[in-house]
Amino acid sequence: KQEVTQIPAALSVPEGENLVLNCSFTDSAIYNLQWFRQDPGKGLTSLLLIQSSQREQTSGRLNASLDKSSGRSTLYIAASQPGDSATYLCAALRAQKLVFGQGTRLTINP
Amino acid sequence: NAGVTQTPKFQVLKTGQSMTLQCAQDMNHEYMSWYRQDPGMGLRLIHYSVGAGITDQGEVPNGYNVSRSTTEDFPLRLLSAAPSQTSVYFCASSQDRENTGELFFGEGSRLTVL
Secondary structure (H helix, E strand, O other), X not given: OOOEEEEOOEEEEEOOOXXXXXXXXXXXXXXXXXXXXXXXXXXXXXXXXXXXXXXXXXXXXXXXEEEOOOXXXXXXXXXXXXXXOEEEEEEEEEOOEEEEOOOEEEEEXX | OOOEEEEOOEEEEOOOOOEEEEEEEOOXXXXXXXXXXXXXXXXXXXXXXXXXXXXXXXOOOOOEEEOOOOOOEOOXXXXXXXXXXXXXXXXXXXXXXXXXXXXXXXXXXXEEEO
């Protein structure tokens, strides 16, 4: 059974810092991995999707990497801003089903 | 540009009552799914569908029924609500039946069972 873990559960940093969020998964036979953002009381928004054949994806200040052999993915956020405050979730896809981690609650302090 | 629409946004039920959470998408997506989100448990898949007339169980299907009579709609039915079903429910859709692309979420339905 696929298990997805995100550490830390919460992170608070000052504005302007670069930061890394971690995601690990137990079954390396995944099809892809997605990173999502969730604002309080809202649904999830897809940020980046990395296919299993890819090593990384970039969108603006966000960069996500994937290492299937070690069962790890990271989300790098450059030059963090208060508007980046949200919960970030990763999810691994296999056999039509996405399995989610519990998320990292990120707070960027002005 | 509606995307995935869920109704109602909030609902309070008494134990034993039944209800249906509605989900509709206007993107002609083949794959649709229902998740529940609980503190400390993350998002867990309840049921999913890869096209009209085809549904399958996810990780936590007990107590819930689904059907997919059209491409656009994927309602979730609670037959006899229990306090353990108090949760936030999310509907999500993806373009292809294998769910290999971006997953689009609705805004969620917050259900309280007393």
